[in-house]
Amino acid sequence: MLSIGTIVMGAADVRRAAEFWSRALSYVPRDGEVKDDWVVLVPTDGSGVGLALGRSATPVQEHPRIHLDLYAGDAADQEAEVARLMSLGAERVDWDLYPDDADFIVLADPEGNRFCVIDTSHG
Numbered sequence: 001m002l003s004i005g006t007i008v009m010g011a012a013d014v015r016r017a018a019e020f021w022s023r024a025l026s027y028v029p030r031d032g033e034v035k036d037d038w039v040v041l042v043p044t045d046g047s048g049v050g051l052a053l054g055r056s057a058t059p060v061q062e063h064p065r066i067h068l069d070l071y072a073g074d075a076a077d078q079e080a081e082v083a084r085l086m087s088l089g090a091e092r093v094d095w096d097l098y099p100d101d102a103d104f105i106v107l108a109d110p111e112g113n114r115f116c117v118i119d120t121s122h123g
Helices: 014-025 075-087
Strands: 006-011 027-029 038-043 050-055 068-072 104-108 114-119
Touching (some): 014 027, 014 050
Parallel strands (some): 006 050, 068 114
Antiparallel strands (some): 027 038
16 A cells, blocks of 8 residues: 655755745654755654655746645634744745635745645635
């Protein structure tokens, strides 16, 4: 049986991306260090999916085919997490594909990788 072990994202500056995602998710480098071209971040408690960051010169996609969804407990938690992530360097994306009753907010990490913060209590 297969399972997802690591999600991989590209970054022009792997160290900058690792700093953001480590603080955003409370993850740590799996091998104890961040290299200039590659790092695998894992949850501090050792359980859960890892996030790998590899150096990439590919431009960020405006509408990426794959992205991360980060779950928040409710609307207040979502707003607090969005504010926290923005204080770490994320930027809110002027997303042109929001539905009228969106349960998600689109952000970009300091490398421009898009991700969503989801209000999981939203009907």
